Amino acid sequence: MSAESLPDAVPPLHLPRRTRLLLCGAFLLLGAAVVADLVTGPGTTLSPVLAVAPILAGATTRTARVPLIAGAIAIAAVALLELTNSGLPDSVHVTALITVLAATLASAGNVVLVAARERELLHVRTVAEAAQRALLRPPPERIGPLRTAVRYVAAAAEARIGGDLYEVANTPYGVRILLGDVQGHGLPAVETAADVLGVFREAARTEPDLARLAERLDAALTGRPENDRFVTALLLNAAPDGGPVDFVNCGHPNPLYRRAGRVGELEPPLHAPPLGLLGLVGGRYRVGRFEPRPGDLLLLHTDGVSEARNAAGRFYPLAERFAGLHAGSPADVLDELLADVGRWVGLAGLADDAALLAVRWERREHWEH
Structure with missing residues (x-):
């Protein structure tokens, strides 16, 4: 426009x-x-x-x-x-x-x-x-066995874009998902988010190995001139037939999953640094694996949600509230969760941008409907 x-x-x-x-x-x-x-x-x-x-x-x-x-x-x-x-x-x-x-x-x-x-x-x-529409494209509601939804809330009342980022891409290797949080705020954070998304959108369709994809994102950040920002990120690769999910956690809050009313965390096999900092600590990114079942709901989030505070200074109990939400579509779950976060923080509002991405595995008979 x-x-x-x-x-x-x-x-x-x-x-x-x-x-x-x-x-x-x-x-x-x-x-x-x-x-x-x-x-x-x-x-x-x-x-x-x-x-x-x-x-x-x-x-x-x-x-x-x-x-x-x-x-x-x-x-x-x-x-x-x-x-x-x-x-x-x-x-x-x-x-x-x-x-x-x-x-x-x-x-x-x-x-x-x-x-x-x-x-x-x-x-x-x-x-x-x-x-925002160009930078953060809304993901499709359904991709094969997955049903997805995303919500983004800027901490500033008049803001529309910030340092949180997300992307869902259907690739030859499966459905690849990225959720990240750029260190810092303002236009520099938006520029960093745009760089990460640009590299991901190209590399997600050409790089078969998820750990190598994370390394390419890390290299893109360290190669930026006068770069002093890092990005915590989650990378997922969901098999197109509803099979195992590979994931790489780059210094990001662990995603939560809900199964039969119980909530657990996807713990990475090894705690790794955020994108842009791998060269400082050495090593490589490691891939974890998750075996989903039909009906499982996976919640990816940034710390704008998990570190939201109420008037008494207490953090929002995300895992507890996530377990108690009514079952529904991923979009319904995210709307209910954000409404609950809003009640928790009250008039003070969010202190940081918040991004939420929910993924639910459908039964095979529902894939085409």
Whole structure:
């Protein structure tokens, strides 16, 4: 999507009930001030209070005409009060008029500026969403014996992309899955994630050995100029006939699997360093093996989930909550799990990006359905 095709309009403002009450209050204030001024009689005036009306009106809209209309009504009310309250010096009424006019122009100008900022933010977010679709492609719901789902939640409320990454590729060697977490945040982390995904998408279809595939990803990171980032990652290769699953854990949190209501961890045969650090410690990546059964549910996750904290500072009990989730499709399980994480962290929100990828093995009779 090009920048020229982005929308120029500000998205519609959906006013919460309290904000709508502000707009009603602005016009009620106009009427109340006029009535109070008439009741109190000569010698006193509330006309300067009318300057609040366009300010309240401006807080409820993204179009300048609303505070301008409220200001015009307020100015008319000040003029009316000047005619009915002649006991005050003209300087008082002039001051009230200038005050209301200044508040009206300031409120209208503020609305214009806020609308321009929101339009700019909309452009940025639209580009970010297009970048996310190119970088993190949603996996197919079904691949042979596997049923998959993925969810990604950025820690920053306005963010769309970050340092977590995933990919599911159907290759001549089986279904290959990658889930990773780049050290650090911001654009450098996104650039590193893009590099890893690019190498994986090519090497996953040409490299028969899973450990060698991990080494190629490690080499791609260490070969980057001025590279100081590493990536924890999980690599899986699921046999196309529902047979054994090979996996390599590169310094990443162990995946969980649920079988008949019980949850266990996929322990690697050897703890290995993250991608980008293998050369510092030497050795090689080792391949582990998992024998799935129909109905097994495998959960890959980043530490944004397992290290989510509640108000008391306690980590989210992922294995315990995963065991208690209702059975359903992988997508249903991830939605329920993320909702539970949201309740756990409360208003504080996630401190880190969170990626979840679920894989369930279907019975053979369901493969084609």
